[in-house]
Amino acid sequence: MDILFIFLVKNSIEIIREYPERLSNGDKNDLKLHVKSNYLFPLYLRIIEELPIQLQIRDLEFKKHLAKKEATQFLYTVKPTERGSYDFGKTNVFISVFGLIEKRIQSNENLSIPSYPSYLQLKQFQLYSTAKLQNQFGMKRIRKIGTNTEFENIRNYNIGDEYRLINWKATAKTNKLMVNQFQEEKSQPVYSVIDLGRTMRMPFDGLKLLDYSINSSLVLANISLQKNEKAGLITFNNSIKDFVVADRKNYQMPMILEKLYNVDTNFLETDFGQLYVFMKRKLTQRSLLFIYTNFETLDALERQMPYLKLIKKSHVVVLILFKNTELKKLAHQKAKTTTDIYNNVIAEKFNYDKELIINRLNQFGILTIYCEPKELTIGIINKYLEIKAKGLF
Structure with missing residues (x-):
């Protein structure tokens, strides 16, 4: 009867x-399967x-008892840790x-889906400037100090304007008080400079330091464009x-x-000398x-x-360093053997070197x-807002 029902009945799933x-x-991606039975029996x-x-997943299996002509769906998530094509x-x-x-x-034909740097973070931080989101993700609300420095126009003096903004030459010509009006400096270049050397191959929670850097640099680029940079x-x-080249084009x-x-790390030593020579030739405008x-x-x-130091003379430089969470755990681990003591001392030495x-x-x-790799994006956004608020750039 089982064979009869399954193989001789001409229906399908x-x-x-x-x-x-x-x-x-690096994010959890939702995937869904829609299933419909065309059989006249359960x-x-x-x-x-x-x-x-x-993905290295070998135990994913869906089971369900379907009534006749019943439709259902199965939802599951995957978290890719490498960029490239997933077949x-x-x-x-x-x-x-x-x-x-x-x-x-x-059922279904072979399917290839590319894994891109974390575009979900772009959506996650799209409305980063709202107070609610700042509290949710740990962003700091930084009070802007000083005044804007980019000249906009000259206008009539209004009660409450600062006296130091009075333009005395324009006042003498028009015979009435005139003041300079400034606006926030815009359209300044913000560059993400990513090291592809061997030190960026170090993995944390399944992702390499390079992947954390790529995901954060995308968020930074998106926020810069929102800020008209x-x-x-x-x-x-x-x-x-x-x-x-830094730009504000739609694409x-x-x-x-x-x-x-497609970028990836290798085992070569990083050469900041080449970076300086390139920036000296290509980056003619002061950049962040x-x-x-x-x-x-x-x-x-x-x-x-x-x-x-040479790069810093022409640009505002922010250097990102990563906390080694494994060393932090090792340094605070309770020592039970002589080997554990040596490990603790070495871990503390590396942590101390980072402070130096x-x-x-x-x-x-x-x-x-x-910061820790998983906190990099928040750290980048806070530092960017801090630099803008303090007028350092």
């Missing part, structure tokens, strides 16, 4: 995938989806009436790899996104540079310090962001 056109790297359903090898195979459906015999039905991109290791964000889709890199020792910093690195950078006026 309809499976429709509702998958996004692209996946967001049956047991088991679905196994052929998932991409990068889905066919959908395998196993049906049974009494549970003795199963019939396999293969120009967003740009530079990637480098021992030479310059990609360069997107600026898609251009940056496409450039970051967020440099994503990672120095683990003071000696590594000292080798690049002369070039960082930050002090060394601050000594030469180089701004820093020192």
Whole structure:
């Protein structure tokens, strides 16, 4: 009877995938399967989806008892940790009436979905300036100090205007009080400068430091454009790899996104000398540079310090350093053996070196962001708002 019902009855199961056109790297992406039974009797359903090898998921299975001609859906999430193409195979459906015999039905064709840098974060921080969102994500509300510095026009004096804004030459010509009116400086270049050297291969929570940097740089570019600034991109290791000129064009964000889709780290040593020479030639306007890199020792910093000081003379430099969360746990772990004691001391030494690195950078006026990888985006936004509020850029 089981064979008769399953194999001789000419009906079918309809499976429709509702998958996004692209996946967001490092985020949970919702995927949905729509299932409809065309059989005139109830049956047991088991679905196994052929998932991409990068996800390393081997136990995803859906089971359900369907009534006759019943429709249902299955929702699941995937979290890609690598950028690139994710290839889905066919959908395998196993049906049974009494549970003795199963019939396999293969549905859907092979599907390839690209995994892009986290575009979901762009939507998440789209309304970042609202007080409610600031409290939710830990953003600081920074009071703007000083006055705007970009001249706009000359207008008549109104009661309450500051006396120091009076334009005495215009007042003498018109025989009435005139004041200068200023506006906030706009259309300034903001560059994300991403190190592709070996130090950025270090993984945390499944993502490399490079991927955290890419996701944060996209959010920074989006916010810069919202603030009427120009967003740009530079990637480098021992030479310059990609360069997107800072601009406010409508296709600026898609251009940056496409450039970051295929970038990857290597085991080469980073050369900040090449970066300085390139900036000296290409960046003619004073810019705000967020440099994503990672120095683990003071000696590594000292080798690049002369070039960082030269870059700082022409631009506002913010250097991003990452907290090693594993070392932090190791330093506070209770020692039970002699080996544990050595590990604790070494971990504390590395943590102390990071503090020395930050002090060394601050000594030469180089701004820093020192945070855990998962807190990078919030740290970047807060530092950007702080720089704008203080008029440093």
